[in-house]
Amino acid sequence: MSDILIVDDERDIRELVSDILEDEGYATRLAGNSDECMNAINVEPPALLILDIWLKDSRMDGIDILKTVKRDNPDVPVVIISGHGNIEIAVAAIKQGAYDFIEKPFNIDQLMVVIRRAMEASRLRRENSALKRREVTTAEMIGQSAAYRTLVSHLDKVTKSNGRVMLSGPAGSGKEIAARYIHAHSNRASGPFVTVNCAGIEPERVEEVLFGRESAERGVESGLLEEAHGGVIYFDEVADMPLGTQSKILRVLVDQQFQRVGGSDKVRVDLRVISSTNRDLEAEIRAERFRQELYHRLNVVPIAVPSLEERREDIPLLAEHFISQCNASQGLALRPLSDEAVALMQTMTWPGNVRQLKNLIERVLILGDGNGPIEARELPSDEDKGEGEGRVVLSGALATLPLREAREAFEREYLLTQINRFGGNISRTASFVGMERSALHRKLKSLGVVTSTKSGARVAHVDEHAVEAAE
Numbered sequence: 282m283s284d285i286l287i288v289d290d291e292r293d294i295r296e297l298v299s300d301i302l303e304d305e306g307y308a309t310r311l312a313g314n315s316d317e318c319m320n321a322i323n324v325e326p327p328a329l330l331i332l333d334i335w336l337k338d339s340r341m342d343g344i345d346i347l348k349t350v351k352r353d354n355p356d357v358p359v360v361i362i363s364g365h366g367n368i369e370i371a372v373a374a375i376k377q378g379a380y381d382f383i384e385k386p387f388n389i390d391q392l393m394v395v396i397r398r399a400m401e402a403s404r405l406r407r408e409n410s411a412l413k414r415r416e417v418t419t420a421e422m423i424g425q426s427a428a429y430r431t432l433v434s435h436l437d438k439v440t441k442s443n444g445r446v447m448l449s450g451p452a453g454s455g456k457e458i459a460a461r462y463i464h465a466h467s468n469r470a471s472g473p474f475v476t477v478n479c480a481g482i483e484p485e486r487v488e489e490v491l492f493g494r495e496s497a498e499r500g501v502e503s504g505l506l507e508e509a510h511g512g513v514i515y516f517d518e519v520a521d522m523p524l525g526t527q528s529k530i531l532r533v534l535v536d537q538q539f540q541r542v543g544g545s546d547k548v549r550v551d552l553r554v555i556s557s558t559n560r561d562l563e564a565e566i567r568a569e570r571f572r573q574e575l576y577h578r579l580n581v582v583p584i585a586v587p588s589l590e591e592r593r594e595d596i597p598l599l600a601e602h603f604i605s606q607c608n609a610s611q612g613l614a615l616r617p618l619s620d621e622a623v624a625l626m627q628t629m630t631w632p633g634n635v636r637q638l639k640n641l642i643e644r645v646l647i648l649g650d651g652n653g654p655i656e657a658r659e660l661p662s663d664e665d666k667g668e669g670e671g672r673v674v675l676s677g678a679l680a681t682l683p684l685r686e687a688r689e690a691f692e693r694e695y696l697l698t699q700i701n702r703f704g705g706n707i708s709r710t711a712s713f714v715g716m717e718r719s720a721l722h723r724k725l726k727s728l729g730v731v732t733s734t735k736s737g738a739r740v741a742h743v744d745e746h747a748v749e750a751a752e
Contacts, residue, residue: 705739
């Protein structure tokens with residue numbers, strides 16, 4: 282999109298306009314009929330189209346070309362010229378998306394003013410779209426744990442392809458960040474990234490939102506699929522998409538084209554599709570809530586996004602990142618984390634995952650006083666109850682056990698938490714809990730605690746068979 286395409290059936294006029302524009306520093310291409318025009322656009326869309334309404338010996342007139350260009354290349358501004366102009370034609374051209382209408386014989390200065398304004402308006406629209414894309418959630422990935430490194434390794438492998446990716450993981454684990462990472466490191470990074478919140482769109486409006494619509498009163502209104510042309514469309518929580526829409530999306534994936542609601546023309550799109558889900562889609566298929574064909578189309582490259590509890594080592598890094606974000610965006614205090622606060626956060630349960638951690642950090646910074654370190658007492662504990670400072674409050678189940686069994690249950694849960702906090706590293710766990718490594722190994726064996734690899738990380742869990750054998 283670096284030149285101006287001039288379309289006029291009168292050779293003298295198109296060459297005259299071309300000479301004037303080239304004198305002003307613009308590159309030009311010329312077309313004498315609709316076929317030459319469409320061929321030139323298909324080779325490379327121009328930065329601007331100067332289009333005659335009446336084209337002799339052509340399959341399409343100027344209005345038809347205008348409709349097609351605005352459908353397939355909506356970013357290209359079109360200036361209409363005609364020697365037979367009247368107010369009806371001007372209104373029709375503007376309604377179909379033309380930037381302006383100039384009647385022959387035209388004044389050269391007037392033509393140049395319109396062209397400069399159209400080019401500037403187009404540039405501003407592109408810059409505005411780029412800024413909007415940068416304003417939304419960033420694609421910055423934070424972490425150093427084994428589970429994090431495995432995830433990034435998988436994401437890096439798919440960035441250079443155009444294959445469809447299915448991201449699975451619990452809510453709040455960062456699936457959209459992973460999708461944006463793929464987009465930002467792909468050859469579509471300069472194109473749009475459009476998110477479809479499948480759970481947030483009213484079922485009766487899904488097709489209008491995705492496909493757009495056409496009506497006599499409001500003309501053409503683009504949908505999200507059209508807005509994503511040349512880039513990535515991200516279906517967030519795709520299991521929430523209505524069944525009827527699933528079949529139409531399946532057709533788009535096969536044909537790369539669709540019809541707007543109320544329209545008859547085919548709209549071609551070039552899209553990369555990334556989807557996410559926190560559900561078992563195979564179970565959804567068995568329950569007849571999700572189409573199996575769509576699942577296989579979307580699930581070309583499945584990638585699991587780990588929960589926060591699977592990457593507890595990353596909690597300090599993530600927390601510091603969110604503190605910096607809140608400082609930059611809201612002017613909140615840039616407070617460090619105390620060792621006790623870090624230890625508590627690494628042992629807490631996180632059902633809301635990374636999103637919950639981000640919200641917690643923001644709440645602490647808003648409610649906190651001063652610029653000193655964030656202390657453990659400012660954080661909610663999982664129990665968050667009890668009367669005495671420093672007291673450990675027994676759960677109902679633990680309080681009913683004899684001392685020996687209660688001690689074993691406590692030690693088992695305590696060591697499970699600490700091992701997972703340190704990413705399965707037994708040496709670091711032994712150092713923190715104050716035991717020799719060999720003694721810790723014996724203790725773990727007696728408690729039936731083992732470690733295994735999950736999502737690329739070492740994770741501790743209880744081996745029920747080992748517990749039974751020890752008993």
